[in-house]
Amino acid sequence: MTSLILLSIFGIVNLFLGFMKSKKVLMPMVMLFLAVSLGATLLDWNNPQTYFNNMFTMDNFSIGFAAVMILSTLFILPFSSKYGRDEDGNLAEYYSLMLFSLVGGIMMVGYENLLMLFIGIEIMSISMYILAGSDKRNILSNEASMKYFLMGSFFTGIILFGVALLYGATGSFDLTIISDAARNIDAGNAPLLLMGLLLVLVGITFKVGAAPFHFWTPDVYEGTPTVFTSYMSTVVKTAGIAAFYKLMSAAFGGVYEQWFPTVVAITVLTLLIGNIGAVAQTSMKRMLAYSSISHAGYLMIALTSFNDRSENAILFYSLAYSVATIAAFGILKYVADERKSDAYEAFNGLGKTNPLLAFVMTVAMLSLAGIPLTGGFFGKLFLFSAALEQDMLWLIVVAILMSAVGIYYYFRVIIAMYMKDPAGERITVDALASFTLISLVVLTVLMGLVPGLFNDLL
Amino acid sequence: MLTALLILWPAVAALLVLLVKGQGAKKVAFGAALVELLLGIWAWVGFNPTDSSAQYLINLPWIESAGIVFKVGMDGISLLLVLLTVFLLPLIILSTFKHNYERPSSFYALILFMQTGLIGVFTALDAFLFYFFWEVALIPIYFIAGLWGGENRIRVTFKFFLYTVFGSLFMLAAFVYLYFQTPGTHTSELSAFYQLVLDAGTQSWLFWFLFIAFAIKMPVFPFHTWQPDTYAEAPAAGTMLLSGIMLKMGIYGVLRWLLPIVPLGVSQWSTVAIVLAIIGIVYGAIIAIRQHDMKRLIAFSSISHVGLIAAGLFTLTEQGLQGVMVQMLSHGINVVGLFFIIDIIQQRTGTREIAAMGGITQKAPFLTVCFMVLMLGAVALPLTNGFVGEFLLLMGVYQYNAWMGAIAGLTIILGAVYMLRMFQRVMFGETNHITDVFTDLTFTEKAVLVPLVIMVFWIGLNPNTFLNISEPAIGQLLNVINR
DSSP: OHHHHHHHHHHHHHHHHTTSSOSTTHHHHHHHHHHHHHHHHHHTTTOOEEETTTTEEEOHHHHHHHHHHHHHHHHHGGGGHHHHHSSOOOHHHHHHHHHHHHHHHHHHHHBSBHHHHHHHHHHHHHHHHHHHTOOTTOHHHHHHHHHHHHHHHHHHHHHHHHHHHHHHHHSOOBHHHHHHHHHTTTTTTHHHHHHHHHHHHHHHHHHHTOTTSOTHHHHHHHHSOHHHHHHIIIIIHHHHHHHHHHIIIIITGGGHHHHHHHHHHHHHHHHHHHHHHHHTOOBHHHHHHHHHHHHHHHHHHHHHHOSTTHHHHHHHHHHHHHHHHHHHHHHHHHHHHHHSOOBGGGGTTHHHHOHHHHHHHHHHHHHHHTOTTSHHHHHHHHHHHHHHHTTOHHHHHHHHHHHHHHHHHHHHHHHHHHHSOOSSSOOOOOHHHHHHHHHHHHHHHHHHHOGGGTTTOO | OHHHHHHHHHHHHHHHHHHOOTTHHHHHHHHHHHHHHHHHHHHHHTOOTTOOSOEEEEEEEEEGGGTEEEEEEEOHHHHHHHHHHHHHHHHHHHHTTTOOOSSHHHHHHHHHHHHHHHHHHHHBOBHHHHHHHHHHHHHHHHHHHHHHSOTTHHHHHHHHHHHHHHHHHHHHHHHHHHHHHSSSSOOOBHHHHHTOOOOHHHHHHHHHHHHHHHHHHTTOTTSOTTHHHHHHHSOHHHHHIIIIIIHHHHHHHIIIIITTTOHHHHHHHHHHHHHHHHHHHHHHHHHHHTOSBHHHHHHHHHHHHHHHHHHHHTTOOHHHHHHHHHHHHHHHHHHHHHHHHHHHHHHHHSOOBGGGOOOHHHHOHHHHHHHHHHHHHHTTOTTSHHHHHHHHHHHHHHHHOHHHHHHHTHHHHHHHHHHHHHHHHHHSSOOOTTTTTOOOOOHHHHHHHHHHHHHHHHHHHOTHHHHHHHHHHHHHHHHHHTO
8 A cells, every 4th residue: 555655745846856957856756765665565565455335456466566566666766777868757757657557557566356356457458548549759759659548448438338337237346245245147147147257357368468459469569569568568467467367356256167168268369369369470579478478378378277376476477577578678768779679680680789778688588488497487387287277288288388479579589689680789788788688688597597586376 | 514515616617707807717627627526526535335325415404495405415416417517527628728718707706616517417416406417507608609609509509498497397396386385384205205295197297297308408308409509519628528428417307306206107108218219310310420520420329328328317227227327427428429539630720510520540640549548438349338238228118018129229239330431431441631630639638638538538437336326326316206
């Protein structure tokens, strides 16, 4: 709860900081805000509290995911330093929007009541609609914002419709009451309840970028300024998947048999579309967009297996995925800014001109591909374990085939960096970003060598 | 402690090598590999050959919540493969001394890093640890072949990488499944996997999940298609690493992680596996006969020889498995020597075309002797290392099925055909404009080849030095399989 209050206050304070002439102070201040919020969040560990008449709770589950989101934001910020040097005057607003959307994200993982979930989704989404269009002079950014906004509002509407039906079926927005009602599903409320569940499911599927409601992802990711794309594909996804898991476990655990076929179908479809779609891309940014769709699919494997391993598997995977994705987008931003292209070719010869960037990118790609020595490997291992405990061998076979496809497109970047001639001069990277990249690598390798530090926290 | 040292030292050395600028890296790497060799010899000296269990055992918690442990140790089988690795690696590094590779520190660091993976694979006693090292060994060789290889290196090494990862993901799935079959709070320890009682149907599919991973690595027909291209395109050192040591990972995997864990699966599918292996023997040999490029010829001959090892694996006889052990060593030694000789010839003449050569004997007698010994080892002449292994293997296959033994025996005849033909056309006859100026071996080259030649005779004349090490472990393995 303290983190919610702190982040809201910091967001407003930050807006006032924006009145200052120098923009240089903004980023360090926001990083400080985030560090304080992270500390405040972690202080509540093992000390669950509920607020607002049991509408919101900070238990280890929500603290874990909130920490991943705040940490991710902290890692993303250093890559935005270039905005501070540009003449663009809205930096403070962008940072504040990020802080506000984090508030929404934390509400999405801590909700105990569907209204809270809805408000969380809206707070997070509206901030993102604006951030998607923050590169005002770029027509792609405008398009991205418009598309995201229209689609997003439409799907929020669907969620709201679903929530209304659930209220009709159960007489409450509270997860526990819905859960009780769902357990007695034969009491004549089945059609309304299941219809409501389906609509909420559709809405959340859209928010996490899972198929078949993924179609906005590549265009929006491509148009959005890279720093915010990075935020979108990590923080927003983590919030979405955690909210998704919580909804299914806390409210609809009793009707697992009813929703399992739908969710497993979505999972398989997401894995297929994400991975196969990524193969066809020539732009690295669009590839990462499809890759983020595919990772939503991997995360949903834990959802479909729905056992005591799932929670931890999702948390571990979210962290490993976020860390690697932030590194990838961070480097992409540098390369694309310098070489005026986000195609694979822009990465040609990066190993020669910028060994550090190439190395970090390699580790990130290996992690996303799930190769040992990286966090991504154990992330996949834990997800697969959760599914195999449920005897879903066939699903694992699909995931394995798709992982092999994944290696194809992740390794294209590595091939470009190390095995092709340089496409440009050495790219200069500022010290803070370099430090962040090194931290991201250290964290990824640490997760790959001693996963025990991060596993089994919940 | 010694096992951990053997695993960790190359990784530490790799980091040290990265700090060295310029061509000095190769010397540091060579020194590090010699230290590793000493560690290996130390392990050998202190090893109790009558004990069938894993020695130098280390058992540390790794991922406690999941029951995954860092458990490594060496029984006779592991020790022989560790010895092979630590013996070949300094020679492979030494063989590159005359090459001035670009970015040498990365090149040699990758080789050393790969050694960590290899030793880890051969000593791991936990399934996930094994998988971990399996992939750790793969990543460096991908970069070695992809960065310092020939013209088509990118496409070819990528194909190799995709194949291998695809296979190993199935292995991972099998391991996760087995993990969940262990009782109580699950564990991924090898010994727990050995105690599992699984029904025949489950073992049947588990067999294929594991077999595909190992068969791709060896490679067994029809999973071999990555191999000739990769061998041809990789730099000489990469080819030696791949053929000399890395393919033994696949054979070792079958021995340690397939046969004892799914014996019922093996009894259902062993005929299929042996038939595939025998097809590989004949097919590899026939294609080898048709090759014009020396490196490709040895690559295909390797498919043929490994086919025989694979066939021996599934006979589940003591002779067969002992043959596998000794032939792993022999094949490693012979193939590394042969690839090095081809590299020497290519360095001096600028080509690997068999038709372009001739008369090298007159110019390079020392090379001729080494080449001949290694070649005769490869065609399994009595008194050489190849003979011992192939004899035991053929005996094993013959016991399994006489007809299969007869067809597998073609490997010796066909092997002689392509090897002697190549030797004759390259080494004998008149010199021509490219072999006219051929010079004999330098000191460094002798330093690589002489130890290999000595090993050819050592194993050929006194195989018991090595067979005695693996015998108790093989016996123990057969006990587990026949439980």
